[in-house]
Amino acid sequence: MDSIIKIEEVIDLGAAHQSLIHPQCGGICTFIGTVRDLNNSKEVSHLFFETYEKMALLKMQELAEEAAARWDIHRLVMIHAKGLKQITDPVVFIGTASVHRAEAFEASRYLIDRLKEVVPIWKKETYQDHSTWINAHP
Amino acid sequence: MDSIIKIEEVIDLGAAHQSLIHPQCGGICTFIGTVRDLNNSKEVSHLFFETYEKMALLKMQELAEEAAARWDIHRLVMIHAKGLKQITDPVVFIGTASVHRAEAFEASRYLIDRLKEVVPIWKKETYQDHSTWINAHP
Amino acid sequence: MKIHAFGAAKDITGSSLIDFPVEETFVKVKDLKSLLYAKYPDLTNLPSLAISVNLFYASEDTMVNKHDEVALIPPVSGG
Amino acid sequence: MKIHAFGAAKDITGSSLIDFPVEETFVKVKDLKSLLYAKYPDLTNLPSLAISVNLFYASEDTMVNKHDEVALIPPVSGG
Numbered sequence: 001m002d003s004i005i006k007i008e009e010v011i012d013l014g015a016a017h018q019s020l021i022h023p024q025c026g027g028i029c030t031f032i033g034t035v036r037d038l039n040n041s042k043e044v045s046h047l048f049f050e051t052y053e054k055m056a057l058l059k060m061q062e063l064a065e066e067a068a069a070r071w072d073i074h075r076l077v078m079i080h081a082k083g084l085k086q087i088t089d090p091v092v093f094i095g096t097a098s099v100h101r102a103e104a105f106e107a108s109r110y111l112i113d114r115l116k117e118v119v120p121i122w123k124k125e126t127y128q129d130h131s132t133w134i135n136a137h138p
Numbered sequence: 139m140d141s142i143i144k145i146e147e148v149i150d151l152g153a154a155h156q157s158l159i160h161p162q163c164g165g166i167c168t169f170i171g172t173v174r175d176l177n178n179s180k181e182v183s184h185l186f187f188e189t190y191e192k193m194a195l196l197k198m199q200e201l202a203e204e205a206a207a208r209w210d211i212h213r214l215v216m217i218h219a220k221g222l223k224q225i226t227d228p229v230v231f232i233g234t235a236s237v238h239r240a241e242a243f244e245a246s247r248y249l250i251d252r253l254k255e256v257v258p259i260w261k262k263e264t265y266q267d268h269s270t271w272i273n274a275h276p
Numbered sequence: 277m278k279i280h281a282f283g284a285a286k287d288i289t290g291s292s293l294i295d296f297p298v299e300e301t302f303v304k305v306k307d308l309k310s311l312l313y314a315k316y317p318d319l320t321n322l323p324s325l326a327i328s329v330n331l332f333y334a335s336e337d338t339m340v341n342k343h344d345e346v347a348l349i350p351p352v353s354g355g
Numbered sequence: 356m357k358i359h360a361f362g363a364a365k366d367i368t369g370s371s372l373i374d375f376p377v378e379e380t381f382v383k384v385k386d387l388k389s390l391l392y393a394k395y396p397d398l399t400n401l402p403s404l405a406i407s408v409n410l411f412y413a414s415e416d417t418m419v420n421k422h423d424e425v426a427l428i429p430p431v432s433g434g
Contacts, residue, residue: 033239
C-alpha cells in the first residue's frame, strides 16, 4: 500500500484526491473535516490547531499500518492542517482507495475516528469574546 | 437541504467537492467510483455507460430525498458519468455534508449502495476480444 | 406501443426503441412481458427484467396504456 | 529535564518547553506526574493528562530518563 501522511498549513484537496487514484481500485472514500461556524451553540470566529508534529506523524503512520493490516486498501492519504483556520477551511483529509467500496468506507471511518482519539493535535476555538482549547474542560 | 443531481459526460471532481462545503457542517464524506483495470480476472480495456437519463435522474432524486429524511445532511451531490470511460476515470461521485461525521458516512454509503441497486444505468465492459453488459448474465 | 430498451435488452431486441403491436388500449405488465418473451425469447435469459411505466418501476399487475412511456430495464450496473 | 507542553497544558505551565528539576536520573511517569501536579496544580483540572516519552504514549510505570523527549499531552482535539 502506498500512503501519504502529512501535516501542513493548507490542505491541497485536488492533489490529495489525485494521489488516491489507482488502476486496480474501483472505490475511493474520503472524509474532509471543515471548520463549523457554531459549536455548542456558540458562534465560532476562527480556529487554531497546535500539533506535536513529530509524534502526530508517527501516530498517523501507526493508524495507516493498522488500517492496511485490516482492510485491503491500495492507497491511503491522511493530512491534517495546522495553524489558523477560518470557517469552511478544510482541517483534515482522510482518503482510502480499495478494489471494492465497503473496505474504503470502513477504513476511512476507522482512520478519522482513531485520529480524533489518539493523534496529538489540539484545537483552540475563538468566539466573539474568548478562546478555549476543545476537550480540555471536564 | 441543497442537492445537486446530474448525469454528465465528464465529472468535475473539484466543482463537486466545492458544492459540498457548508459553514454549518463539520464533515464531508465522499465516494468516487473509478474504472478498474481488472474485473473477475479479466483485463478491462474500457467501459461504456448507457443511461435511461430521465428515469435515472428521477430515481437519484428519490434516493436523495430518502437520505435527507433519514440523516441530518445539509448538502448532497450525486453525479453519474455516461458514455465511454477509460481506466481510472471517475464514473460516479457521491458526497454528503453534515454537522457530525457519522451521518455523512452513513448517508453516502446508503446513496451509493442504493444507486447500484435501482438507478437505470448500464455498464458495458470491453476486454481484449469482446464486450459484455455487466450483471446481464446469470 | 413504443417501448424503450436498454443495455442487454436493447442488444436482444435489436433497437433502443421498438414499435410493439398491442391489441388492447390497456394491458397488464405481466401480459406485456409474456408477449415480449414470445417475440424475443432471449429476454428470458436475463437474470431479471423490470418494466418501467412513465419513469417508475411497475409491478406485474400495473395497467399500461398504449401511450405510456414504457421501458425494458435489465439488471442495472451503474456506479 | 526538558518537558514539552501543548494546548491547555502549555497555558497552565506558561511555556511550550519547561525546564523541570528532577533529582534522579530515572523517574517513573506516575512520580513525575505527582511532581508536576505539585508545581502546577491546575494540571489536575484537565479531564486527562497523558505523558509521551520519545514520541510514544507512556504508562504510569514507564521509567523516564532525564534525556528522554517528554511531553504533556492534554486531551487531543484534532480532526
